[in-house]
Amino acid sequence: MAKNILERAVDWGRRKSPWIIHFNAGACNGCDIEVVDALTPRYDLERFGILQQGTPRHSDVLVCTGAVTLQTRDRLKQIYEQMPEPKFVVAVGTCACTGGIFDGCYCVSGGIDSVIPVDAYVPGCAARPEAIIDAVVKLLSALEAAQKAEPSEQ
């Protein structure tokens, strides 16, 4: 179905101001401080309209760090399910991509994609803020391309 002007306005808002939520699924803290770093003056992720949110119900992008431990596995699923559609997941750090150094530990079930679908992977131990910003910007341009591919009423 073709998009009307209101839906296109929503698309534009989503592209220009994605709200992110950060969840630590069992990281060593290294990637988490780099995610917060990306929001502070040196890197200033907010210039892309990105705002960190406290609740999954207000967020478009789930920024996830760390190998998924058995304790957080169900919480991660719950948080993902609480987010409104369309939703995106960015796995930050080598642990979040594959399990990394903790792969094979008895309390770790693997990377983020062992639990929920992932849209962008940012490797690195710890992933640098530049890499995180690059991933989010690439995700946004992919979103724009997907939105443009859909037919509009014009």
Next chain:
Amino acid sequence: MSKITIPIGPQHPSLKEPGCFTITLEGEKVVNAVVGVGYNHRGLEKACEARTYIQDLYIIERVCGICSHTHSTAFCQAVEELAGVEIPRRAAYIRVIMAELERMHSHLLWLGVAAHEIGFDTLFMYSWRDREKVLDILAELGGNRVNYGINTLGGVRRDLEPQMADEIRAMLDIVEEQNKYYIQLALSETTLAARLSGIGKLSHEDALRLGAVGPVSRASNVDTDIRVIDKYAAYDEVPVTAITDDHCDVFGRAVVRVLEIMESIKMIRWSLDNLPDGELTAKMPRRIPEGEVFSRTEAPRGEDTHYVRANGTDKPDRVRVRAASEANWHSVKHMLEGDYLADVPIIIAAIDPCYSCTDRSIVLRSAAGERVWDWAALRRYGIEHYKKQGFDASKIKIAERKIIR
């Protein structure tokens, strides 16, 4: 008045790591607080047993991303003592310089997080901006912004070039100037003092009784600093002053931390001026002789202890890590009770909690009383617990990695 129980976490807006606090309220007052941790338990002590000492070093570094250097120092010290190797003085000095840079970045990080908790976001942005300068130096020294990997068994991996020392001095001048402003802010800004004073009280006696460590205990006037009482690395030569404060509340903890940044700056300057020449590493044997060692260091959050038992092979028999946050959780429960709900985030933030450091406890409390679990019982309990949740952990085997030499 009826009581209300509020669960906070494990995903919550104020902290960046998962922890669950069950707060029971009577009106606005906290009458009971239960601290639930363990969401970050990855099982890295067990993973250490399946890998060689050199491989373990990189796992130990990832116990915590903020204080990674202190963990690897403690582990290296333990293994070096087992092998009977003394590291070169230059390596010991470089370890001290890294440790103090790490303390600076960690305390600036804390200052920002604490300011954020009380709604003072300007200070959050200021202190994190200054922290970037410290991170630049750490990245240049170690090669990475987080998890620097500068320690190796028997010394350090990278040297500190003379021009690097000048860069560090230039950075120290800038951060010192900024930190003077933070000290002035912490000591004289009335709104900040009013917000932080009198909350999260922990008396001198309670700090001793509950085993608080680091800035939390020093803010309760307990003079405990591993750099002073059990000198390691080059702290026997570098002049160290333990900062104490008698406010016994969140305000005191803030004062201790900002003053400690000044102390660290002084220590780095002294170490750079008196850096001895020489080798970077001593030769380490691949197989570590039998024995057990308990090693401790002063992390930015307090005393960090590592226990290593060797069995004569190239893999440890047992590694046990007790990080500073783990010791401080006991006092958090005590601090929360009797305070208002609105003060809960800043009281929790005031111990500078680090969940990834914490989550490796093997002592469980039951309703009947305390019980210490041995390794086999804990393993059985874990397997049973996850079986009930439909997950058979007994099938998981830690993969034997092929080691290429």
